[in-house]
Amino acid sequence: MFLQVSDNRIKYVSFNIDGCLNTSVCANTVAFLAEGRSIEKAWEITPKDVIDYLGTLPSDHEHCAELAVGAFYKCLAGVKKARNFGYGR
Numbered sequence: 001m002f003l004q005v006s007d008n009r010i011k012y013v014s015f016n017i018d019g020c021l022n023t024s025v026c027a028n029t030v031a032f033l034a035e036g037r038s039i040e041k042a043w044e045i046t047p048k049d050v051i052d053y054l055g056t057l058p059s060d061h062e063h064c065a066e067l068a069v070g071a072f073y074k075c076l077a078g079v080k081k082a083r084n085f086g087y088g089r
Contacts, residue, residue: 001027001075003034010034010042015071022061026050026068034072042076045069 004012013031017024029050034042047065051057057065 001071022064026064030068030072
């Protein structure tokens with residue numbers, strides 16, 4: 001996943017998936033839920049939020065939501081790290 005951030009808000013989320021359709025749908029849902037949120041509020045997105053939003057994710061594919069949110073959290077951590085080094089302020 002890749003984030004475009006401006007004024008402490010997520011403007012755009014993109015991703016490259018090498019997985020199943022359910023993982024792609026979950027990543028797309030994370031992007032939809034995240035765009036427009038502040039960095040701080042984006043940390044509140046959970047796998048349950050993704051599952052609830054989709055409503056039709058098979059229970060044996062709920063791990064796809066966990067993968068998508070986990071990748072998103074890594075991006076958020078990267079933003080935090082970059083800011084601690086003076087980038088992206």
